[in-house]
Amino acid sequence: MNDLNIAIASADKSRLDEIGLALASAKRRLRVTAMQCAPQRLGAMSSQLSQHAADILVVDCRDGDAGALPVLEQIGIQYPRMAMVVLSSCESADFLLQAMRCGVREVLPSNADGAAFHAAIERIAAKAVKAGAQQEQSGKVLAFASCKGGSGATFLAANLGYALAAQGDARVALLDLNLQFGDAALYLSDGKAAATIADAVQDISRLDEAFLKANMMQVRFNLDMLAAPVDPARGLEIKPEHIDALIALAVRHYDYVILDLGRNLDALTIRALDHADTIFAVVQATLPFVRGAKRMLGIFESLEYPPQKVELVLNRFEKDAALSVKDLESACGASIRRTVAHEPHVAEAAANQGIAVMKLAGGSCIARNLENWAADLLGKAPVEESRWFNRILKRA
Known part of the structure; x- marks a missing residue:
């Protein structure tokens, strides 16, 4: 993963702008597509994800809305190579486990800054490189x-x-x-x-x-x-x-x-x-x-x-x-x-x-x-x- 296609989804346009700015400060070349829609309605936007060949989907679940997770699970099944990142103010272990079970790769705080996004993107990219190369470790x-x-x-x-x-x-x-x-x-x-x-x-x-x-x-x-x-x-x-x-x-x-x-x-x-x-x-x-x-x-x-x-x-x-x-x-x-x-x-x-x-x-x-x-x-x-x-x- 060199240049990455990232789709961001939020029901709030101002949040899309905030997330876009945070991503812009991450230390990587990114192509960002903003989608203004509630997380629960992302299923209807899946054609946009396909059109833009998104590598990573960032979803704004600001209030820890677990109702969006089943939708993300279906999107993950449809696009198995796309990593999903959820932004949430809820940091409970129960929400984290639910998110993992639905295929979410990273859960970041709602106010995540560029450094947090960069770290998450690098982790996702490193895993993709490891899976693609399938290089044996020495141990x-x-x-x-x-x-x-x-x-x-x-x-x-x-x-x-x-x-x-x-x-x-x-x-x-x-x-x-x-x-x-x-x-x-x-x-x-x-x-x-x-x-x-x-x-x-x-x-x-x-x-x-x-x-x-x-x-x-x-x-x-x-x-x-x-x-x-x-x-x-x-x-x-x-x-x-x-x-x-x-x-x-x-x-x-x-x-x-x-x-x-x-x-x-x-x-x-x-x-x-x-x-x-x-x-x-x-x-x-x-x-x-x-x-x-x-x-x-x-x-x-x-x-x-x-x-x-x-x-x-x-x-x-x-x-x-x-x-x-x-x-x-x-x-x-x-x-x-x-x-x-x-x-x-x-x-x-x-x-x-x-x-x-x-x-x-x-x-x-x-x-x-x-x-x-x-x-x-x-x-x-x-x-x-x-x-x-x-x-x-x-x-x-």
Whole structure:
């Protein structure tokens, strides 16, 4: 995207002028088309969007009118390559989620200035370039999202990171992006992190490989972890652009970058998810988790993530559970590719001691599940098959 075609829609002509001026101060060459109409009547103006080949549609929902969102959803279906930006005075999480589900890419405040428009346009343009070029990153980004609180996503993120690092020389980074209540460090170490993500981004201009590593905890020679802030208030200092910079730097220096995102979906979390090659959505075999999974999968679909980007992971799996894997797949409308066994005594012992499961209980079912998961990601044979082959070689 070099020169961009932008259509702006508002029922108020003075608002069209204000938005046009703000866009004019953005640092990009833009061709702007103004359409004076209420957001709810945009469906009747879709021919203009087609005529002007709009790359971005900016819609003025000044009072947070959610009634316009279904119309935008239909326009998004009609023009899937056009990004939609909503201007709204409503900043509630509920409105943001509704907008995302309807395919809105960015929600900006009603009084957004040129800098805010420029930042949003650059994010949209960067995503379009990435999708078009389909260039492989040097490192893979794996994001863990919990479909409901208490899923064990953090436990899995930390222990999969250890399993990836332990099976060879792959360089692994674990970033704890649960900024208010993150505790990934507790699953791999009984020590206190000397620095956190808040320290790493405090002076973003200094961020380079050396500065990043200086703020990380070294779990083993090829596994580093960036801890969440101890003080939840410091998590509020972290902005989406900080997340962009951290992940962009990490993928240049690590083979695998694991993101532990927690439960909440907000602008910062979505920015991190945009970078992910694979999102592991963690569920358990209960109806509340099924409901949570269906909602989360719906949000991912509204964010235009391809189905192959998202994998459901069944944690605390029991063969005789009331809900079988097939039941869960049918209820969620998605397949479950990975399961991790339910061994509470093993998981609790590892968590209480701050030791990875593979290190504490290498022969446990959980450890084997994680080893095979890591082997699959690394393109290696399953662990049991590899051990069997090695025994055959020793006999020969």
